[in-house]
Amino acid sequence: MATASSHSPDPRPPLRERKKQRTREALTDAALDLFTRRGFDGVTLDELCDRVEVSKRTFFRTFASKEEVAMAPYEDLWRTFIDDLELRPASPDRPVLQALQDSVLAAMQTMDAGDWAHRLLLCTQLAGKTPAIEAHCLYFCDVTVRAALDVLHRRFSLASHDLRLRLALDILVAAFHRGLETWATRPQAATADQLATDTRAAFAAIPGILTLAAVAPADHA
Amino acid sequence: MATASSHSPDPRPPLRERKKQRTREALTDAALDLFTRRGFDGVTLDELCDRVEVSKRTFFRTFASKEEVAMAPYEDLWRTFIDDLELRPASPDRPVLQALQDSVLAAMQTMDAGDWAHRLLLCTQLAGKTPAIEAHCLYFCDVTVRAALDVLHRRFSLASHDLRLRLALDILVAAFHRGLETWATRPQAATADQLATDTRAAFAAIPGILTLAAVAPADHA
């Protein structure tokens, strides 16, 4: 209405796309709210769709499953990560694992708009108490790791069958999950900045896994 | 029949238990067969239950989901792993990750009876081509890792919140999965021995994840 005269090019995506996007956001917001208040299993899709005034059929054209809508903010992060990998300048000689950590942190920075951190907090907590969501999340990570492997292979000619590379990606994801866990269970201050800090701390723990040794049982009280 | 006279103590578990066990095995065998031949989604539980002559209600008293029956041989391995952890003598000064690898290999050795390797091969291949099964498998691993963390905490007073310990378990699982993948996609000879070999190779790749560096794009053909 108040925006563009008829002949100036509109920088925004066409209305159809914006509508789809709005539906998508309305669904995730309503889902996070309802799931958080009454539990994932305590809310039916019929109810969610009713709330957003959308048919169930449309829901499944937007999300592949009930789990996916709950993890949308999380999945957005990893999609951004893949995008970052595509564009990141090569840094030979630098350990791949380091570069990957940079990409994760960069992706986090990109997400930092609007209320993303808060939505991520909600879906992290939901995943923590809902096996079905957690399972979906872990599978999504698996797919993402394979996608990343593909990008690395294509852009930096890293052998995609090299076990070390795949394991580096796996440990990257695992460490990020620990960072998320720390962040989400913190009593307060689950800000985007704090998430970056917690993630860095989790990454820093990686080298220690090789040398960590058991204490003899007698060594403690 | 030919086994025990009436007053000698029976070493076998009571009949009721044996029956349950037989149903369980019949279900997994039939499931692996049907799923392998016609795909996970191409077989309904009604059909599976009909084949084994068991009610669907009984199926769900034996397995928690359709996915679980397909991964039973895999899950058995990790349960054995946990048992091994419980009994394994402490080895202070030895890196925890090493000890954990020993436990996995020991568990594999224990499983080596009957046709286990073959069943594991089938369910690994199924997981590879069925997202629902893969997701279930990854979640199961997550639960197993937490259980292992608990044992390590209780037996060796390792701090269960130590990120390094958790990450060591995560990388252990990830590496095992790579070993499994190598083993299951090998053209032939998917034997228990070969699995041990492939698993060891995957474990050996772990230290390399820290130092692996990218090759400059210009460095290749």
Place this chain on the structure above:
DNA sequence: CAGGCGAATGCCACTAAGTGGCATCCTCTC
């Protein structure tokens, strides 16, 4: 501005996983 094209949506019927309740049957024990 008319009108049509194609994408997105809504509606309806349907399949199949998973659950609760209750009657029945089987195994163990005394």
Place this chain on the structure above:
DNA sequence: GAGAGGATGCCACTTAGTGGCATTCGCCTG
């Protein structure tokens, strides 16, 4: 051999997810 209790079967039900088709809505062209 009789009773107690666990395991099973059967039935009805909920709900996630899908396919098909009519309808609507944004977009583009004449």
